[in-house]
Amino acid sequence: MIIVSFNRKEQPMLKRHFLAISICLALCSISVGADNELYQKLQDVSVTVKSGSGEGSGVIITREVSVGDNKREKINFVWTAGHVVDNLRAVRTIIEDGKPKQVVEFRDAQVVKELIENGRRVGELKMDAKVIKYSDATNGEDLALLMIRKKGFIDKTIEFHINEDKPVPIGTELYHVGSLLGQTGSNSMTRGIMSQVGRVLNLGSGDGVIFDQTTVTAFPGSSGGGVFLTERSGEDKSKYVGMLVRGAGETFNLIVPVRRMRDWAKDNDVLWAIDANLETPTLKEIVNIPIEGGSSKGDSEDEKSLTEDSRKFPILFPKTPNDKKTEQK
Numbered sequence: 001m002i003i004v005s006f007n008r009k010e011q012p013m014l015k016r017h018f019l020a021i022s023i024c025l026a027l028c029s030i031s032v033g034a035d036n037e038l039y040q041k042l043q044d045v046s047v048t049v050k051s052g053s054g055e056g057s058g059v060i061i062t063r064e065v066s067v068g069d070n071k072r073e074k075i076n077f078v079w080t081a082g083h084v085v086d087n088l089r090a091v092r093t094i095i096e097d098g099k100p101k102q103v104v105e106f107r108d109a110q111v112v113k114e115l116i117e118n119g120r121r122v123g124e125l126k127m128d129a130k131v132i133k134y135s136d137a138t139n140g141e142d143l144a145l146l147m148i149r150k151k152g153f154i155d156k157t158i159e160f161h162i163n164e165d166k167p168v169p170i171g172t173e174l175y176h177v178g179s180l181l182g183q184t185g186s187n188s189m190t191r192g193i194m195s196q197v198g199r200v201l202n203l204g205s206g207d208g209v210i211f212d213q214t215t216v217t218a219f220p221g222s223s224g225g226g227v228f229l230t231e232r233s234g235e236d237k238s239k240y241v242g243m244l245v246r247g248a249g250e251t252f253n254l255i256v257p258v259r260r261m262r263d264w265a266k267d268n269d270v271l272w273a274i275d276a277n278l279e280t281p282t283l284k285e286i287v288n289i290p291i292e293g294g295s296s297k298g299d300s301e302d303e304k305s306l307t308e309d310s311r312k313f314p315i316l317f318p319k320t321p322n323d324k325k326t327e328q329k
């Protein structure tokens with residue numbers, strides 16, 4: 001046994017050292033706990049979106065909605081990429097006032113939430129979701145807003161990073177949580193940085209479409225998944241900065257930035273699904289929102305031709321035999 005003794009002059013200094021170490025350990029413990037809460041929150045709001053044979057990603061927002069008779073309920077909505085639900089779209093012709101009219105309809109998507117207990121998958125929750133608003137991937141903004149039909153499925157919600165529409169600075173650390181390779185990789189969490197902002201791709205819309213670039217790892221199935229600020233962003237941690245939609249490699253990925261999402265949402269009267277400070281319409285008003293149209297670019301029903309940029313930066317969606325648009329991978 002080794003006995004170490006200190007004289008009285010050294011004791012105050014040792015006490016200060018021990019106190020500093022104790023404070024450091026306590027702060028580290030608090031930090032780890034806070035980080036775990038952040039990770040769990042991102043897991044809770046991230047879901048798989050199924051559309052027939054295709055599987056993409058999505059994030060949940062929750063709003064309190066008037067459902068009639070002075071009653072309000074919490075309703076969950078899902079932001080995802082337009083091309084994730086594209087193969088649910090159908091156009092039929094009806095006769096109205098003696099004239100043919102084309103009506104756009106969407107079958108319900110399915111939102112799937114994995115259940116994990118004690119470090120093991122124990123099941124899943126699967127719910128139908130109505131497509132509220134949609135924009136095409138090639139000639140539009142590649143965005144879609146869904147409404148989960150089961151009311152009050154979850155209380156949690158994402159928060160959008162709104163910074164006077166300024167881009168997130170290059171070098172900012174980011175997390176992506178999505179269904180990499182579809183539900184097989186649901187709730188996969190990857191890390192990266194904002195590697196460039198303001199990429200403009202020619203996707204057939206004329207003016208070009210703006211994306212920001214990240215190094216978060218992503219695979220087909222990541223489309224529609226959220227990209228979030230990490231704990232390094234302090235009070236802004238966990239805030240949503242964009243939606244992952246395209247890529248040219250596992251760490252060369254393009255997101256629809258929040259500033260572009262806001263512009264589209266404002267044009268389409270769904271800004272309440274981004275800005276929680278705005279009043280949410282009634283349930284009746286929400287289900288009557290036109291699924292397409294209203295955007296300054298619009299969504300053409302004609303067959304689109306793939307541009308060179310579309311081939312160079314394909315959508316991050318698993319290729320399926322029934323989905324022609326995924327053949328750009």
